[in-house]
Amino acid sequence: MDPQNPYQSPQSSLTAPDTGNQELADRGVRLVAAIIDGVIMLVLMLPLMFIGGYFNAVMEASQTGQQPYGLQILWGIGGLLLFFAVQYLPLSQTGQTWGKKVMKIKIVDLDGQKPSIGTLLGKRYLFSQGVGIIPCLGAVVALVDVLMIFREDRRCLHDQIAGTRVVIAR
Secondary structure (H helix, E strand, O other): OOOOOOOOOOOOOOOOOOOOOOOEOOHHHHHHHHHHHHHHHHHHHHHHHHHOOHHHHHHHHHHHOOOOHHHHHHHHHHHHHHHHHHHHHHHHHHOOOHHHHHHOEEEEEOOOOOOOHHHHHHHHHHHHHHHHHOOOHHHHHHHHHHHHHHOOOOOOHHHHHHOEEEEEOO
16 A cells, blocks of 8 residues: 555456466367266166156156156255266266266366365265256256356356366366
8 A cells, every 4th residue: 555645446466376287178078078977867867767657756747737846856866866976986086077087178176186075076066966956946056057157267156166177187
């Protein structure tokens, strides 16, 4: 602060954060990785939902005009647990889901290090997939989450919450 002008705004030089020579992953590559992860989950979940009677219950509920929110939440939680089981190994070893491994990208914290499995599963994926289970509100939050990738730092809402970013794996 200038002693001559005590009302002057604070002065500070701004510098871009050091990414440690890690290039941010392209939005399209992230999309393809998410699609791969989604296909893996569909291949696993659809037969379970068929065998478990989910589709029959939904059809019966649609005939009575009642929404089976409890059933949807129950199956959503089951899907989330299955996702954790399927993705635990690659996430804990390299900070990648199977789709990210295929696309050669990985999740790092803001210091460029592999985040803990607790951060990845608890903050990043529990938020992004767990909130999607909530009827109505989940769809709105999921849309906002995905659209945030168009910011300059390419970090979605779940990246902001977990303190992560997605970079090219080298």
